[in-house]
Amino acid sequence: MDILNDTRKDIFIIYELMVGIMKTSQLLKKIEDKIPLELALDNDTVGFMGSEEILDKDIKKVLVLMDYIPQEQLNKLKNENLIKYDDFDLVILHHPPLFLENQINKLTRDISAKNSYHPPVYVIHSNWDILKGGACDALADILGVNINQVLDPQTGIGRIGKLKNGSVYLDDFVEDVLHNLSLNQLRMVNTENTLINNVAVVSGFGLNPSLIKMAHDKGADLYLSGDLTHPGAMLAKNLGISLIDASHHATELPGLYRLGELISQIGLDVQVFDSKIPWKTCYL
Ligand SMILES: [Fe+2]
Numbered sequence: 001m002d003i004l005n006d007t008r009k010d011i012f013i014i015y016e017l018m019v020g021i022m023k024t025s026q027l028l029k030k031i032e033d034k035i036p037l038e039l040a041l042d043n044d045t046v047g048f049m050g051s052e053e054i055l056d057k058d059i060k061k062v063l064v065l066m067d068y069i070p071q072e073q074l075n076k077l078k079n080e081n082l083i084k085y086d087d088f089d090l091v092i093l094h095h096p097p098l099f100l101e102n103q104i105n106k107l108t109r110d111i112s113a114k115n116s117y118h119p120p121v122y123v124i125h126s127n128w129d130i131l132k133g134g135a136c137d138a139l140a141d142i143l144g145v146n147i148n149q150v151l152d153p154q155t156g157i158g159r160i161g162k163l164k165n166g167s168v169y170l171d172d173f174v175e176d177v178l179h180n181l182s183l184n185q186l187r188m189v190n191t192e193n194t195l196i197n198n199v200a201v202v203s204g205f206g207l208n209p210s211l212i213k214m215a216h217d218k219g220a221d222l223y224l225s226g227d228l229t230h231p232g233a234m235l236a237k238n239l240g241i242s243l244i245d246a247s248h249h250a251t252e253l254p255g256l257y258r259l260g261e262l263i264s265q266i267g268l269d270v271q272v273f274d275s276k277i278p279w280k281t282c283y284l
Helices: 002-019 024-034 052-056 071-076 101-113 126-130 135-142 170-180 209-217 230-239 248-265
Strands: 047-049 061-065 090-093 121-123 145-152 157-163 187-189 198-205 222-226 242-245 269-273
Touching (some): 024 052, 126 135, 126 248, 170 222, 198 248, 248 269
Parallel strands (some): 061 269, 090 121
Antiparallel strands (some): 157 198
């Protein structure tokens, strides 16, 4: 009798693997084997958000987003393919949802009481930025940086290395950045067209004074990241290091697509959706 039950169980597991279904808990275990929660910075919010009963539900389709956007706002985005949360069994976010944690917890609790309304949410944030092969490496790779060290060894954030194709003039590097990150604008500090070779990168929020100082002290000719502020720009100007602010969003997109690939390799149907930057630039 036990042998029969075991055989049925095995057949069912093989069937699930063939059609790309697994329990939510199984998927999260597989994700955490590849992207450990323990890598995350202290005080960062990472991991599963939702009620435990959802962990036992089957999962087939996964949506990967940089930021949480309520369905009503998603509906207003002009895209060929409208994203509907209830078409998915799990939403993976890169950024922890700001001020919306309670709302998401409520929505995910509702899923068991009503028909499917909102899939559970799982956040992969600084653990993905820090992981070898994660967001910072994806950014370095797309920019042609041959990584030789971590920018901040204490946290594991950032990468630094030489350009794969050797030294280039700053103007040419900027052109490559615009092209490779699909940008039509970026901000710079210290724009003299000198040769650069040592490049530091951080995906997302990297242009703060502490990391700018670190990049300078480690011999970077140029430091590229996002979220430049006035103090950071002043510091870089005085230190003489060139900065490129290629935006938080654009510096994290290569990693977001890489994250989608990694999860689809686990065997599920994964869609990565670019929710774009949450503002517009106005000109006179
Ligand atoms: Fe970020």
